[in-house]
Amino acid sequence: MEDIVTLATRLAEEVLSPHASAVDTGERDLARNLDVLAEHRFYGAMLPPEAGGLGADPSTAALAAEILAGGCLSTTLTLGQHQGITGLVAGQGAPHFRERWLPGLASGRVRSGAAFTGAIPGPPRLRATAAPGGYRLDGAAPWVSGWGMVHVLGAAARDEDDRIAWLLVDAEEAPTLRVRPQQMLAANATRTVTVEFEGHFVPADRLVTVATQAEHAAGEPFTKRLNGSLVLGVARGAVELLGGGAWRAELDECRAELDAMADIDAARARAGEFAVRAATAAVVEGAGRGVLADAAPQRLLREAGLMLVFSSRPAIQAGLLERLAPGTASAQ
Ligand SMILES: Cc1cc2nc3c(=O)[nH]c(=O)nc-3n(C[C@H](O)[C@H](O)[C@H](O)COP(=O)(O)OP(=O)(O)OC[C@H]3O[C@@H](n4cnc5c(N)ncnc54)[C@H](O)[C@@H]3O)c2cc1C
Incomplete structure (x- = not known):
């Protein structure tokens, strides 16, 4: 089997780099690159092969990400958010949660964005309050990449005890979940948005884990x-x-x-x-x-x-x- 660094180099040279300008100018849909990376198991890059991943160790994963980003930054930045949430589910999710979500996340059939908002030290910008059957989210996540290309959003929100509750939220606009595009100097193909939550309900079975700061x-x-x-x-x-x-x-x-x-x-x-x-x-x-x-x-x-x-x-x-x-x- 082609090793991970060789595979990343080949995909960067054959797929990402030739289309980097077209992705940047909006002529090519970034999701097409993501489909190719999913096909080659980069959505679960650091998961073991038996979990559907590539089994990359940390330094190999870091080098592969550099090579892919050298081909197309927007693609790799978007993929990185998914990989972060996948790692969280694999490492800290309860067994039943992993069983339900990990196969889809590993294959890229289920794609995730990330909002680290509630994990940032200082006063919480995103709060999770216990509500009957789940949680209520209030606040804003200023940076969420991949909107419109992800199915779920791994969101960190501060609970009533000031701990970090990670929730897998459906990435769908609603009266209680509104998004605003961020126009940036580069990488606009990442479709990075600000997400505003106003009493947004998330069922209890979407709690990945609760962590201390x-x-x-x-x-x-x-x-x-x-x-x-x-x-x-x-x-x-x-x-x-x-x-x-x-x-x-x-x-x-x-x-x-x-x-x-x-x-x-x-x-x-x-x-x-x-x-x-x-x-x-x-x-x-x-x-x-x-x-x-x-x-x-x-x-x-x-x-x-x-x-x-x-x-x-x-x-x-x-x-x-x-x-x-x-x-x-x-x-x-
Ligand atoms: C193009 C782009 C895409 C991004 N996509 C995402 C995304 O998909 N998901 C996501 O969660 N974030 C994303 N970010 C946010 C990014 O990870 C940083 O949090 C952000 O760039 C810091 O920006 P800021 O200076 O506006 O600080 P703010 O986000 O306003 O944070 C305020 C302060 O907190 C510090 N800070 C931020 N994060 C942490 C932390 N974890 N620990 C300690 N201090 C912290 C910052 O340095 C800053 O001083 C994105 C940022 C950019 C520019």
Whole structure:
């Protein structure tokens, strides 16, 4: 069987990369790419083969995500939300919940988005209140990618004890669930929306798990590592255009720092700055033709800009500001 990295490389070269511009400009439906990835079991990339997955270990999954993102960021960002929820169901769902949902999630027959909203420290923006037969959701999830391409939404909401209740919500608009598209500088094909909940009822059997904030925080470094693969993917796309060389060596160093996870926030900041610098150089090298709407250099530069805030955390933001404008972060 083709190994996972070889398979990701082949799909990036044959399917994702050739259509990246058309996906970006809206000429090709992103869902077609997702169908191909589902067919090749990337929806359950980290699940064992007996659960319908590819059995990728964490570092293989991270490298595969980078390669796929190098082919098409929008596709891989959307897939990543599903994989996060699938991992949650596999790792923390009760046996009956896993039995009901995991086969569909693993195959991509059931596709999920993610709203980490209630897991973000500080005052809750999304609350889950016990109601007869289930829960009531109130609040807003500002960033939810994949809307219209997913069947369910794995949503983190804060319960009455300030714990994080993860619920699998039907991804359907209703008078109590309204969505608003986010227009961004790049990756609009991800169909990222803000979801507003107003007394939205979710049945009790849709509860995946309840976690404390400390339990959630324990998984954060790995989430940051995997999201770093999207940043590296954009950088990788630019490095290809620049012909490799010293650029490739720097990409490898960024990856090694992320993999080491010694200071994941610093590694993310370094990767983010590198992606912007590499994409900027690709625009300069591409000259006039590189800034046309369907050209790769300008798309990569916009995507690198987006990656400066996607999956950001205060320490990553501070690290980026220190690299981009030394001295300004501490002066604020
Ligand atoms: C294109 C795009 C698509 C996205 N898609 C999704 C998606 O599908 N699902 C989803 O849940 N999120 C998604 N996000 C949100 C993303 O993961 C980050 O939460 C977001 O980029 C942080 O944006 P913000 O600066 O507006 O902070 P806010 O979301 O407003 O958060 C406020 C503060 O909390 C910090 N913060 C955010 N998340 C955490 C956390 N988990 N732990 C600790 N601190 C945190 C931020 O750094 C910020 O300082 C997406 C973001 C972008 C730009």
